[in-house]
Amino acid sequence: MGPGAGSEEEGGGRAPSAVRVRPRTEVPQATADVDRSDSAYRAWLKDAVRKVQADANRSADTHLLLFPLPEAWGIDLYLKDESTHPTGSLKHRLARSLFLYGLCNGWIRPGKPVIEASSGSTAVSEAYFAKLIGVPFVAVMPRTTSPEKIRLIEFHGGRCHFVDDPRTMYEESATLAERTGGHYMDQFTYAERATDWRGNNNIAESVYQQLRRERYPEPAWIVATAGTGGTSATIARYVHYMQHDTRICVPDPENSCFFDGWTHADPDASSDCGSRIEGIGRPRMEPSFVPGAIDRMMKVPDAASVAAVRALERAxxxxxxxxxxxxxxSAFRIVAEMVERGERGSVVTLICDGGERYLDKYYSDAWLAEQGLDIGPYSAAIDGFLRTARLGA
Known part of the structure; x- marks a missing residue:
């Protein structure tokens, strides 16, 4: 299959405003077993919030790296390197926000477990914050999650609870929370509301601050993949709130329903199997995915994704x-289109996490063969793009 095959795209406009994601039924919290006016609980809560906020205060901002493109193109391509967070991924921001949200709402309680449905990176980061404030953590995840992510969750003191069907993660997490008296964090519902999208050094504000001395300080496009949808929602809302002209593109991998749900205005879109690209793509339209805020989506073949990360290492x-x-x-495609139209400007995308977690997957030729993925045509297309600014049909 050539680079253009299977690479459907819907561009040049937003999904119809009627698109709405079906609200999820809230999972009742377990009956409180502490008096929230009790001084011991309030002291614990204040200390827990302080520790989570101190983590942010200790962390320098993540780097904005420049991808080498020919100077004559007049386009700058940046990568916001979220792999440098203490837990190694973009999800560190989300986990911090979710813990603050849960603590300040009175949902996370001393001695009671925090439970999350996660394919890996969110669970790694949440395990870190659970250990930081001294509460147990359980990650409900597909059995196919990479061994390195499992190791990292356990390194931070978390426990892994496996399911065979990724679609059962939600119910299993809610059941565990009810049975243990713990809190189901539910990143897929709360990601878009736990983060302060108006500013407060969120990822979007950080990008614009870091670009302010560049030759194109307002990017033409920001490209953000979607797992919960919280990052794309935060960036898009910030862009609209600050009245920037930047447009937001969300690429979607194979075996994910976001592209179809956005394109066809279908809140009930679904997929029968899980994504091979860990951390993004979902089998259902998640509550934190905000279709109306997004300008464009692309459907990206998994082989193209793998070819691109290998090209990134070479570059x-x-x-x-x-x-x-x-x-x-997706960023390469956007740059190619800009060059073809004679446009100049900047494009920003993300390094979501480090590749060391996936040496047995995306950097393994044996895994590619097992999955039936041929990255050769896409690697050749990228090499051609970097010479000619044309990515292929």
Missing amino acids: IGRKAGGSTGTGLW
Whole structure:
């Protein structure tokens, strides 16, 4: 299959305003077993919030890296390197926001477990914050999650609870929370509301601050892949709130329903199997995915995603996860279109996490063969793009 095959795209406009994601039924919280006016609980809560906020205060902002493109093109391509967070991924921001949200709502309680449905990186980051404030953590995840992510969750003191069907993660997490008296964090519902999208050093505000001395300080496009949809929602809302002209593109991998749901205004869109690109793509339209805020979506073949992360390593010497490749392939397409139209400007995408977690997947030729993925045509297309600014049909 050539680089253009299977690479459907819907561009040049937003999904109809009637698109709405079906609200999820709220999972009742377990009956409180502490008096929230009790001084011991309030002291614990204040200390927990302080520790989570102190983590942010200790962390320098993540780097904005420049991808080498020919100077004559007049286009700058940047990668926001979220792999440098303490837990190694973009999900560190989300986990911090979710813990603050849960603590300040009175949902996370001393001694009670925090439970999350996660394919890996969110669970790694949440395990870190659970350990930081001294509560147990359980990650409900597909059995196919990479061994390195499982190791990292356990390294931070978390426990892994496996399911065979990714579609059962939600119910299993809610059941565990009810049975243990813990809190189901539910990133797929709360990601878009736990983060302060108006500013407060969110990822969008950070990007614009870091670009302010560049030759094109307001990017033409920001490309953000979607797992929960929280990052794309935060960036899009910030762009609209600040009245920037930047447009937002969300690439979607194979075996994910976001593209179809956005394109056909279908809140009930679904997929029968899970994404091979860990951390992004979902089998259902998630509550935190905000279709109306997005300008464009692309459907990206998994082989193109893998080819792109390998090209990234050749270009800047950095390994990254498959979701980074999904975004980078889309960014390449956008740059090619801009060059063809004679436009100048900047494009930003994300390094979502490091590739060391996926050495047995996206950097393994044996895994590619097992999955039936041929990255050769896409690698050739990228090499051609970097010479000619044309990515292929």
